[in-house]
Amino acid sequence: MRKEQIFIRAILYAFLAGAVFQDLTRDKIYNLWILPGLAAGLIMSATKGAASLGNAFLAVLIAFLVLLPVYLLKGIAAGDVKLIMATASFLSFQELYSCILYSFLVAGAISLLIIIFKKNKHKTIHFAVPVMAGAMIAIGGFV
Numbered sequence: 001m002r003k004e005q006i007f008i009r010a011i012l013y014a015f016l017a018g019a020v021f022q023d024l025t026r027d028k029i030y031n032l033w034i035l036p037g038l039a040a041g042l043i044m045s046a047t048k049g050a051a052s053l054g055n056a057f058l059a060v061l062i063a064f065l066v067l068l069p070v071y072l073l074k075g076i077a078a079g080d081v082k083l084i085m086a087t088a089s090f091l092s093f094q095e096l097y098s099c100i101l102y103s104f105l106v107a108g109a110i111s112l113l114i115i116i117f118k119k120n121k122h123k124t125i126h127f128a129v130p131v132m133a134g135a136m137i138a139i140g141g142f143v
Contacts, residue, residue, distance in 0.1 A: 008044055009139065012090045015040065016132040019083050023128035029079035034086050041089025056089045059096050063088040066100060080127040087135055095138045103127070103134030 015037040019029050038060070045056035067081045084103070088096045107130040114123055 008090060011040055011044070012087065012135065012139075013132075016083075016087065016128070016135060019128045020126070020132050023079075023126040027126075028077075029083055029128060031082070034079070034082045038082075038086040038089055041086060045089060055093070059088040059091060059093060060085045062093070063096060063100070076127055080131070083128060083131055087131060091135070091139065095135075098138035099131070099134045101134070102137045103130040106130035106133045 015033075018033055019037070022029050022033055042053065042056050042060075046053040063085045064081065067076065067084060070076050071078060071081050084100065087099060091099060107125055107127060110125050110130065114125070
């Protein structure tokens with residue numbers, strides 16, 4: 001793996017770790033965290049050329065369009081949609097598709113554990129955790 005790819009993954013993981021921390025401690029992900037993450041992904045794409053930047057913008061748009069119905073059905077919150085959109089700026093289309101799929105699978109597993117082991121069945125899950133797990137699975141782990 002090239003040093004550039006390792007650097008990009010490190011930035012993505014740091015961004016997602018910050019989002020997880022905010023989601024777990026404050027029950028929301030602030031735009032002041034999301035916007036710099038989105039900008040970092042787009043800037044890193046721009047350094048690879050105009051085609052890469054165009055693909056990053058398209059990935060962000062696709063993430064929005066895929067997740068908008070889920071948001072409208074109150075399946076996830078707006079901050080979660082924005083988090084996946086920012087994450088999309090770092091990923092290829094295949095990685096984005098896998099990240100979304102794995103994020104929902106991890107969220108489903110967490111929900112199942114809550115149903116089995118918790119008395120408070122109306123607990124919401126912090127979706128930043130499944131997004132980080134989904135991104136890590138989609139791009140192949142830490143390194």
